[in-house]
Amino acid sequence: MALTLPEGDLQTRLERYLEGLGNRHGLEESEIVDGVVRIVAKKVDVPAVLATARETLGIPHLSFITVVDRQGYFELTYELIDFRGATVRVKTSIEGDEPVIGMVTGIYPTANWHEREAYDMFGVAFAGHPDLRRTYMWQDHFDHHPLLKSFEISTKRTFEGLR
């Protein structure tokens, strides 16, 4: 598939992204800060927002997904880039200790491993993910998500069931 980069100069593109996303979805916050379109969306809207970004606005790449454990809720950030300097940062938060959110692997295939990593490190479950295995930690004998604030380092736990 040939990649088509979005047209227009940086400011025009940023405004187009902001408008395009704001018109189609009920966003909680949306603004342009320092050349970045910053958007806060509700949890249920995230896959739709990213689908709009990909299909309608033509932003070709999902750069990364980050998760922050805020103790009580999780803060997720999806960063989209268009390879020409413009960035769209979609933020959302998930309440609860067992976070679940819709997957975006169907929209941006690269999200596959990003979501697996988020699941591995924070236990964020991505509903509908085709292959939600752990990436870094071993699948057997390790029943923890090490980047959670509630995770305490214990040498013993590391060796559960391993000899």
Place this chain on the structure above:
Amino acid sequence: MGVMQQFNEPNLITTSTDKLFNWARKNSLWPLQFGLACCAIEMISTGMAHNDLDRFGAGFFAASPRQADVMIVSGTVSTKMAERMTRLYEQMPEPKWVIAMGACAISGGPFLDGYSVLMGADRVIPVDVYVPGCPPRPEALIFGIMTLQKKIERDQQVGYERPRPALVNEDGTINEYLPEREYTGISEGKAPRLEGMRPLQRTYVFERAGMPPGAQTDVGWVPPEVKKRLKEEAKARKAAEKEENA
């Protein structure tokens, strides 16, 4: 073999098979091309022209475990990597040796209490030589390889049974042999030696069976028996002082 130059015509040499095989083995150690972390850079540097590992016949880094003799565990072993490392070790043909290079491969090093770090390669595979350092300099690795050569020199090819771990009954009879995976004892140099052959000078005995003590990562930890001994010594000193004053 320098000794051949002393002959003017074809001749015979009488030697023991042990000596011959050990001589061949120790001078053609092929390490496995297996780098894990920053120690690997130092290992590569050791193999380069300046340090020239080829002087010891160990300069050829075999790209396949099937052709390798030595595994140099160079770097932090994460628990996930431990499975792969064990598999590579098992794929290497006998005889095979392992060098644990650097603090991480010996004990986990600075990452000792990390959630994903194996506390020493000798938890899963038998290690022959430990090369301390963070990372060790090439000279140290070369010294480790020379130490391994000395160990191989004293190895025994035939005439003894390799120590095998077994479950033993109370009267000393063997109940059942454990599977080969439980490498206990092999790296401890417990194989019987020929008479007149000097045993390897051992400096450490690693008691690594089972779980590490919970306090192993605690900086302030002192073993209870040592604590007790220190207490008694202090007591004795105090008593002596009292007697002196009186």
